Structures are given as structure tokens and as C-alpha cells.
Amino acid sequence: MKRRLRLRKGSDYQAVHRGGRFWRHPLLVLGALPNETGVTRCGIAVTKRLGRAARRNRAKRMIREAIRARYDGIRPGWDLVFIAREGLAGMSYQPVASAVDQLLQRAGLLAGPATAPTVQ
RNA sequence: CAAGCGGGCCAGGCGGUCGCGGCCGGGUGUCCAACAGGGCAGGCCGGUCGAGGAAAGUCCGAACUCCAUCGGGCAGGGUGCUGGGUAACGCCCAGUGAGGGUGACCUCAAGGAAAGUGCAACAGAAACACACCGCCAAGGAUUAUCCCUAACCCUUGGUAAGGGUGAAAUGGCGAGGUAAGAGCUCACCGGCAACCGGGUGACCGGUUGGCCGGGCAAACCCCACCUGGAGCAAGGCCAAAUAGGGGAGGAGAGACGGCCCGUCUCGCUAUAACUUCCGGGUUGGCCGCUGGAGGCGGCGGGUAACCGCCGCCCUAGACAGAUGAUCGCCGCCCCCUUGGGGGAACAGAAUUCGGCUUAUCGGCCCGCUUGAGCC
């Protein structure tokens, strides 16, 4: 995932946290806030409760890979934050990928042809 | 063959596809600019490199940077057999001593207890100068038969052999000796001192002497050695932004050249240069940032740790923080066993090294010990 498609500032994360909507899943929480750049940027947050460095890196890599595989299907113009919950520690890739799928679908961020009211 | 001891090594391999980070190269979109060039933490293509033996815990030691510092000492902290290795160490190697194991081997903070202070519950007479029961001697009273004598009691004294207490009782054991005993004397053993011999040394061996008077310093302490403080968020540069404020010190400060002195600039009794602290602003960029007490191989020195010389190699440098996803074949382990299915640890760089400690599926190699069988 390229650097300009990531959330990189603490203030960006705080903006999503304050002004965004949230959807919950046993493994993940998704927060979303529309931005004005026309580009969807994503950020990942993992608490220390998931374990030490190796486990937290593993969680971030799985989430990042799941987003990368679906990025072309996500509507543009949103700031997204994926927060790993404690149940995600030790999971394999497939459940994480389906959790990302469910969250994006419930949030209505998938730009499928059926429901495409084309944001601006 | 079985059981075991010590040491070393590996951390699945090869190849596709889609992605990520650093560096190099190519050409190029757009913006700024007269050009040079730069910005969009630009985009594209190609090449190359891309986690560990512990990267971990942060328990020690250093390098590096800043601050402090005339010199020396005290306090505080640390280390503690000897010799060597090292940049240094609380690490490593080789020895010594003590303890454990049939053995290969393993473990040990292992200086000082006649410098001083302190501690040891309960039990016991006593945990420092100790006599409870004993044993022995002298004197006295009573009883037995008048004496000799014997028993028992009292007083005084001797005695540490025996009993008993305890974790520990002032060397052990045997013989002589004695009123009874006692290193009082003797042999052996243990410890101490002196001398001789060996060793760089810790220490070891021998001879002689004398009979030698406990434990705990991971209790205070004494002795020897080491030790200024902070940490890459160190520290430096640029840009932006706020304020042009307050307190203290204050006669020198800065630059350049240069082997300790010169030259230049600013300032010199104050609304004062300059230094420092507080207050206020900034969460942007760059340097430090990876070539090093570096790896690999050979030769030489050394018992070894390690050192010297020569040759070859360059091997992560991120900043919301790069190694992921998926497929095929081979190798290892497990399960039903045509064929297939499942598993493969502990864990991830963050200034850099040297150690220690801890976590770890499985596998390989070398040396050695004990026991059994066979030749």
C-alpha cells in the first residue's frame, strides 16, 4: 500500500475518531470519515494488548494485505481507520480478510455496480 | 546396543505471480524559474539489496555526543581465589581450592572473624571463659558393730573422659598416664607456624616445632581495585511561527590565522555586548545513520580465550514505521494409509559494538563416560 494512500498524521486519526462513523466486528472496528481529496486513505491501529512486536506486525500485515486486495473496489474520498481488537491475535489470514469484507459492505463503502450512487 | 556427559552448527530449499521500503540508472507528466535547478514527501520502467540467534529482557561494559570539571580527598555505588585475554567489563580462557557424581563431568560472590561492634529463638549447666547429672579428693554429721571400713547427706575443691540439650559444645581416634581426668605424653589424621623445595601466582609437597581455644561478614564493617552526570527523543543545521517579554550574572565576547601568541569586529558602568534560567511558539525537513574494536578464507604464534600478517567481500537503515498474500516441486514429522490431509518453534531491526540472561519445533556433526552382549 503506497505511502500517499495511508493515514500518516496523528491529527488525521483524531479527526476520524471524533467525526467519523464506526462499524464493529468481533475482530475489527472500522471508522470512516469523508475527506476532500477524492482519494481514500487507510490507517491501521493495533494496541499493545495484542502482544509484542512480532504479533502486532503480523496483525497489521494481514489487515494491510486484505485492504490492498480490495482497494480498487472501495469508493474514493474517505479516510478509513481499521482498529484490531484483541480477538484478532493469533488468527490466520482468511478470517481477517472476511472481517474486512463484512465491514466494508456494512459501511456501504464498496462501489459495487448495483448500489452505486456515485459520491459527488 | 542402552543410559548419559561435554562442545559446535543449522533455523527448510528452489522457482513463478501480485504487492512494500532503501539505493542506483533511464526516460517523462505537471508547477515554479530567464537559465542553472527545484517542488509535487510526484508518477512510470529496469536493476540491486532487504531481520535474528536470540534482533528480546535492558542486567553489565564500551564507542559516540552534550553538560560539568585546577588538583587531590571524602561520601555513595560496584567488584572480590590466581594468572592471562580484551578498547572495556560483573565477560571469556587456563589453572588453584572446596563441594557433588561410579564416571565422562558439573557447581561455587571463593579476600579478612587474635581491628572493632553486633547476632544465634527454643532446648541446654554453659553459645565464650560453662559444672546439671556424673567421676575424684579433703573435711564434717548420721547409720551399720567399738575400730578398720562401707553407704548416704552437707561443705570446699579438682575434672570436660561419660550422660543429657542443641544446627553448633573449644581438634578426631587409639594407647600410655592419673586420685579422677585433661595434647599431660606418644602414634596416625586434621588445622597452625617456621624452614626447605617446586610454581609468574593462587597454591602444592617435605621436614621440624608446639598442642593450637567456635559460627555468621549475600550483619555493620576492614582491606584492595574501579567509578563525574546524562543519553541518538544525545547533539547539530535549516525553514516556519509566536514573542520582541521577565529574573539572575555581567567586562569582556566573537571570528580568522596560527605549535601559547597575533590580527580584525563589537562592547566597556549601562535602556550594557554576552551567558544562563523562566515564559511564549513550532509536532515540518536535513544531518547524526551505518564501512565497523566488520565478516569470510589462508598462513603463523599461543594449551586456550585471543593476537599478528596476507587476500577477498560490502551485507537493512524505516519515521503511523518496509519482509506480506498466493501457487508448484523437493526434503522432514504425524494421521487414515490406492490416493490424500495436516504440521514446522521462539520470535522481528530503530545510534553502533562486546558480553550475560531468558524463550525456542526439530535436525545434523564431533569428542568422551558407564553398563551389557559378541568377536
Added chain:
RNA sequence: GCGCCCGUAGCUCAGCGGAUCAGAGCAUCAGUCUUCGGAACUGAGGGCCGUGGGUUCGAAUCCCGCCGGGCGCG
């Protein structure tokens, strides 16, 4: 990157410089009281002192190594 503190009964804590010293309060259980319950009173049970070593005659206590939890500074 530095620095500090705490792990003792189900819970909250004492015991911190060595031994009949493993304790207190709440909670639990039993009994007394009451028609019943609560309160009160009496009594009982319950602890590898986080873990592994070491020093010592003897360790919750002293020393070392780990594990878990919490806090502070830049």
C-alpha cells in the same frame, strides 16, 4: 531510551530486616439470639508468602536470575 514501585487467605492489606509470627478487616460456613430474616455475639475452615536457585543451623524477610502487573521522565 532511562528510572521507580508492587506480587502474602476469595477481596483489601499488615508482618520487612531472621525462629511458636504467617496475622487483621470484609467475605464463607456453623452455633447463640429471633416466629423467620437482618444486625450483634461466639467459633471454625481457608495461604507452595509470584517463580527458580543461593547464603544460613534456620528465609515471607538477605542475595541473584526470571515471570506478571502498575507508574513516572525525556
